[in-house]
Amino acid sequence: MKDPAELYELADEVGLIPQGLPLVAALTGFTDAGGAVSQLGEYVLDTLNSRVVAEFDADALLDYRARRPIIYFDQDHLTDYQPQTLRLYLVNDELGQPFLLLHGFEPDFKWEQFTAAVLQLIDLFQVKTTTWVHAIPMPVPHTRPIGVTVSGNRIELTDAMSVWRPHTQVPSNALHLVEYRLAELGHPVTGFVLLIPHYLADTEYPSAAVASLESISAATGLIFPTDRLREEGREFLTKIGQQVESNPELEKLVGTLEERHDSYMQNSGLQNAGLRSPLTDEDGELPSADEIAAELENFLAIKRRGDDASPGFAGL
CATH class of the missing domain: 3.40.50.10900 (PAC-like subunit)
Structure with a gap:
C-alpha cells in the first residue's frame, strides 16, 4: 500500500x-x-x-x-x-x-x-x-x-x-x-x-x-x-399530515405502518438481539409494493429543496 x-x-x-x-x-x-x-x-x-x-x-x-x-x-x-x-x-x-x-x-x-x-x-x-x-x-x-x-x-x-x-x-x-x-x-x-x-x-x-x-x-x-432545524421539521411534518388526512387510503397505509412500528417497539424489550424488522408483518414479510410503495410514493414523494414540488405537495 x-x-x-x-x-x-x-x-x-x-x-x-x-x-x-x-x-x-x-x-x-x-x-x-x-x-x-x-x-x-x-x-x-x-x-x-x-x-x-x-x-x-x-x-x-x-x-x-x-x-x-x-x-x-x-x-x-x-x-x-x-x-x-x-x-x-x-x-x-x-x-x-x-x-x-x-x-x-x-x-x-x-x-x-x-x-x-x-x-x-x-x-x-x-x-x-x-x-x-x-x-x-x-x-x-x-x-x-x-x-x-x-x-x-x-x-x-x-x-x-x-x-x-x-x-x-x-x-x-x-x-x-x-x-x-x-x-x-x-x-x-x-x-x-x-x-x-x-x-x-x-x-x-x-x-x-x-x-x-x-x-x-x-x-x-x-x-x-438545533432550534432552526426543529422548527423546519415541525412545518414539514404539518404539511405531510395535511396531505395524509386528505387521502383516506394514504391515511390507512400510514396507520398500518404505525401499528407495526408500535407493536414492534412494545415487544422489543422482551426479545433478544434477534429481533425481526420493525417493518415486517406477523409472518415476517415486507409490505408489498402495491400496499405501501405505490400509494405513498405518489403522494409523499418530494424532490430535494430547489426542485419543483411534486403535484401532491404543492407549496412545500
Missing part, C-alpha cells in the same frame, strides 16, 4: 490542534436517506466556528463521472465551479467544546489507503472517540421518532439506543471499513444508522438532521444548536 499521507494535505499550524478530541464523521455517497448526512454537515459548518485541518485529494478518490461537480453557465461563459470536497475540520460546538469533523464525499476509490489515512490522522491527533452517521430508507411511519441501529464497540450506546439489531449482509460504505479497522485496534467507535421513512428518503427531511445531531450528542457530549 502507498503512503496514506499521500491522500491528504495538512493545513498550516496543525501542531496547535488540541489532542484527545472526539471525531465525528459524516460522508455523503451510497445512501443518505432524508438528506440526513448532507444536512448535518452543512448545518454544522454554517452555524458553528470551524477551520480546515486537512483536505483529501479529490482527484485520487472521486469518480467525477459518477458524481459530477457543478459549474454555472452564465449566458456565454462559465463561472462558479463547485468541486466536491472531503475535509477534516476543527469545529467548536455551541458551548465552545472543540471536536474534529470529517465531512464531504465518500471516496469512490482507494478505500484501504483512505482508511489507513483516517487512522493515521486519528493517531496524529490522539482522537478520543470516533462517531459516524448515515441513514437508510425503511418502511416506518413519519409520525414516530426516528430510530437508529447502532454498531461499534461502545456497548453502553448499543444497549441504550439500538432499536433494531439484525443479522444480515449489507452493502458497505467507506466508513464501515474505518469502523471495522478501528474496532480491531480497540479504539472507541460508534456508527449510527438512522431509519428514515422510505417515502421521505428522497426529500431533505429536517427531522433526519436533528436525529443525526442528537445521536452524535449522545455519543460525544457535544451540544448543537
Whole structure:
C-alpha cells in the first residue's frame, strides 16, 4: 500500500490542534436517506466556528463521472465551479467544546489507503472517540421518532439506543471499513444508522438532521444548536399530515405502518438481539409494493429543496 499521507494535505499550524478530541464523521455517497448526512454537515459548518485541518485529494478518490461537480453557465461563459470536497475540520460546538469533523464525499476509490489515512490522522491527533452517521430508507411511519441501529464497540450506546439489531449482509460504505479497522485496534467507535421513512428518503427531511445531531450528542457530549432545524421539521411534518388526512387510503397505509412500528417497539424489550424488522408483518414479510410503495410514493414523494414540488405537495 502507498503512503496514506499521500491522500491528504495538512493545513498550516496543525501542531496547535488540541489532542484527545472526539471525531465525528459524516460522508455523503451510497445512501443518505432524508438528506440526513448532507444536512448535518452543512448545518454544522454554517452555524458553528470551524477551520480546515486537512483536505483529501479529490482527484485520487472521486469518480467525477459518477458524481459530477457543478459549474454555472452564465449566458456565454462559465463561472462558479463547485468541486466536491472531503475535509477534516476543527469545529467548536455551541458551548465552545472543540471536536474534529470529517465531512464531504465518500471516496469512490482507494478505500484501504483512505482508511489507513483516517487512522493515521486519528493517531496524529490522539482522537478520543470516533462517531459516524448515515441513514437508510425503511418502511416506518413519519409520525414516530426516528430510530437508529447502532454498531461499534461502545456497548453502553448499543444497549441504550439500538432499536433494531439484525443479522444480515449489507452493502458497505467507506466508513464501515474505518469502523471495522478501528474496532480491531480497540479504539472507541460508534456508527449510527438512522431509519428514515422510505417515502421521505428522497426529500431533505429536517427531522433526519436533528436525529443525526442528537445521536452524535449522545455519543460525544457535544451540544448543537438545533432550534432552526426543529422548527423546519415541525412545518414539514404539518404539511405531510395535511396531505395524509386528505387521502383516506394514504391515511390507512400510514396507520398500518404505525401499528407495526408500535407493536414492534412494545415487544422489543422482551426479545433478544434477534429481533425481526420493525417493518415486517406477523409472518415476517415486507409490505408489498402495491400496499405501501405505490400509494405513498405518489403522494409523499418530494424532490430535494430547489426542485419543483411534486403535484401532491404543492407549496412545500
